[in-house]
Amino acid sequence: MTEKIPVVENILSANDALAEQIHAQLDQAGVLALNFMASPGGGKTSVILRTVQALMDEIRIGVMDGDIVEIDLRELAALGIPVSLINTGGQCHLDANMVHRALPSMNLAALDLLIIENVGNLICPAAFKLGVHRNVVIASVPEGDDKPYKYPGMFRGADVLLLNKMDLQEYMGFNVDYFRQGVEALNPGVAFFPVSCRTGEGLDAWFAWLRGQLDSRSAAG
Amino acid sequence: MHELGVTQSILEIALRHANQVEAARIKEVSLVIGELSSIVDDSVQFYWDMISEGTIAHGAVLRFTRIPATLRCQECGNEFPLNQRDYACPTCGSSRVVVAGGEEFYLESIDVDLAEPQPGS
Numbered sequence: 001m002t003e004k005i006p007v008v009e010n011i012l013s014a015n016d017a018l019a020e021q022i023h024a025q026l027d028q029a030g031v032l033a034l035n036f037m038a039s040p041g042g043g044k045t046s047v048i049l050r051t052v053q054a055l056m057d058e059i060r061i062g063v064m065d066g067d068i069v070e071i072d073l074r075e076l077a078a079l080g081i082p083v084s085l086i087n088t089g090g091q092c093h094l095d096a097n098m099v100h101r102a103l104p105s106m107n108l109a110a111l112d113l114l115i116i117e118n119v120g121n122l123i124c125p126a127a128f129k130l131g132v133h134r135n136v137v138i139a140s141v142p143e144g145d146d147k148p149y150k151y152p153g154m155f156r157g158a159d160v161l162l163l164n165k166m167d168l169q170e171y172m173g174f175n176v177d178y179f180r181q182g183v184e185a186l187n188p189g190v191a192f193f194p195v196s197c198r199t200g201e202g203l204d205a206w207f208a209w210l211r212g213q214l215d216s217r218s219a220a221g
Numbered sequence: 222m223h224e225l226g227v228t229q230s231i232l233e234i235a236l237r238h239a240n241q242v243e244a245a246r247i248k249e250v251s252l253v254i255g256e257l258s259s260i261v262d263d264s265v266q267f268y269w270d271m272i273s274e275g276t277i278a279h280g281a282v283l284r285f286t287r288i289p290a291t292l293r294c295q296e297c298g299n300e301f302p303l304n305q306r307d308y309a310c311p312t313c314g315s316s317r318v319v320v321a322g323g324e325e326f327y328l329e330s331i332d333v334d335l336a337e338p339q340p341g342s
Contacts, residue, residue, distance in 0.1 A: 007328045123259050149305045153257045185308035185318045
């Protein structure tokens with residue numbers, strides 16, 4: 001005879017459980033972890049480079065990069081910080097398992113901040129928890145002001161949103177109000193920083209936000 | 222795309238729950254997927270047929286209940302479909318809206334054949 005067995009279990013429960021384990025491991029080591037997500041070319045690596053350069057005299061930073069080649073990592077390694085490639089083998093997103101496997105390559109005891117650069121993609125990475133403390137989403141002006149409307153999942157999951165390449169705004173006709181209206185509907189009150197990694201515009205506000213996150217952690221710990 | 226990994230997770234959950242009741246066969250798997258989640262039904266069934274081979278789940282039919290993405294207006298309470306150009310409330314025009322549905326992503330139930338009691342055992 002056929003019987004219906006109620007289950008009601010999140011499909012990604014195994015990933016979520018592993019993400020919680022990673023989260024606990026990071027907490028124990030006193031490391032603040034950020035998951036950087038953006039489309040390819042949105043400026044993940046540029047923001048990370050700028051951030052490392054601005055903060056590396058104050059705190060100890062490591063970067064893990066979900067990628068198939070080491071091009072971005074070499075630039076970061078040249079700054080003299082610990083870096084590690086999470087080889088994604090062409091996957092469309094990082095998941096908790098990939099981070100978990102790559103984590104032993106980082107000496108967490110020697111870090112204050114761990115930046116994880118996700119695969120360039122506005123769809124899939126949003127669905128997979130990695131166990132980090134904050135999701136950082138980077139949009140950029142040339143992508144267009146309609147991105148929150150086309151990729152709601154990504155903008156909904158952001159804890160902080162950077163709008164990069166603001167130096168191009170006048171050439172692209174990017175409507176910041178329309179962009180923000182979409183973001184606010186999905187994610188009310190999310191921290192928002194318009195920046196340009198090329199000119200440096202707006203980056204100080206982002207650094208200040210990040211320092212605040214680090215301070216509140218060390219105060220809590 | 223990531224449907225293979227998602228399908229593996231679904232299979233693992235279904236088999237775990239089927240084993241708990243000592244089922245002989247899984248006939249059907251019911252999934253509830255919000256529109257804001259990104260998976261393709263046909264691909265999941267395709268991978269399912271491949272990776273479930275040799276398990277009690279082989280041949281099971283996957284049923285997808287799709288939940289539309291909706292917004293709720295915080296001014297007038299109106300609920301409306303999330304349209305991809307404009308998030309303002311179509312009734313009162315307010316842009317104070319919140320996501321009300323579409324984020325579901327879970328395995329709701331499985332239909333199983335329970336094992337026949339063995340005579341004499």
